[in-house]
Amino acid sequence: MRIVIQRVSEAAVRVGDEITGAVGAGMLVLVGVEHGDTPDDARWLAAKTAGLRIFDDEAGVMNRSVVDTGGGVLAVSQFTLTASTRRGNRPSYIRAAGHELATELYELYMAEVARLIGRPVERGRFGADMSIAMTASGPVTIIIDSRLRE
Numbered sequence: 001m002r003i004v005i006q007r008v009s010e011a012a013v014r015v016g017d018e019i020t021g022a023v024g025a026g027m028l029v030l031v032g033v034e035h036g037d038t039p040d041d042a043r044w045l046a047a048k049t050a051g052l053r054i055f056d057d058e059a060g061v062m063n064r065s066v067v068d069t070g071g072g073v074l075a076v077s078q079f080t081l082t083a084s085t086r087r088g089n090r091p092s093y094i095r096a097a098g099h100e101l102a103t104e105l106y107e108l109y110m111a112e113v114a115r116l117i118g119r120p121v122e123r124g125r126f127g128a129d130m131s132i133a134m135t136a137s138g139p140v141t142i143i144i145d146s147r148l149r150e
Contacts, residue, residue, distance in 0.1 A: 001041040001146045002081045004030040007054050011074050011134035013124040021122030023072030028134050032081025033102040034095045041146035042105045046112030054140050067117050076124035077106045
């Protein structure tokens with residue numbers, strides 16, 4: 001699994017005219033699931049998300065987590081994170097997990113993040129054509145791949 005975390009002052013995801021999820025200060029997390037990913041990957045990434053210290057403390061140092069700040073988390077499924085551009089200029093999504101596995105691990109990731117932060121995770125709509133509006137804070141953008149474990 002691969003996630004991109006963006007620290008935001010606000011973010012919202014829309015499907016058509018409906019806002020399906022929105023947060024104030026916190027994180028926008030884009031979530032991609034690949035063939036071979038497991039529930040352990042989802043749980044590991046959830047722990048990383050909840051514990052990642054990317055919010056400023058009183059001294060202006062990034063030393064606080066989303067748990068510490070009480071911020072929100074908006075998680076959006078994004079199969080394009082699995083893209084390979086090794087050959088040519090048209091991305092290949094052959095590594096993207098099928099609908100069943102991707103849905104299962106996306107849902108598990110969100111449930112685990114919610115459990116760890118002690119509040120619900122806002123969400124997009126799996127498989128939908130979504131529009132995301134966000135105001136980056138910092139900007140701070142972190143990419144984490146569960147296979148690299150770094």
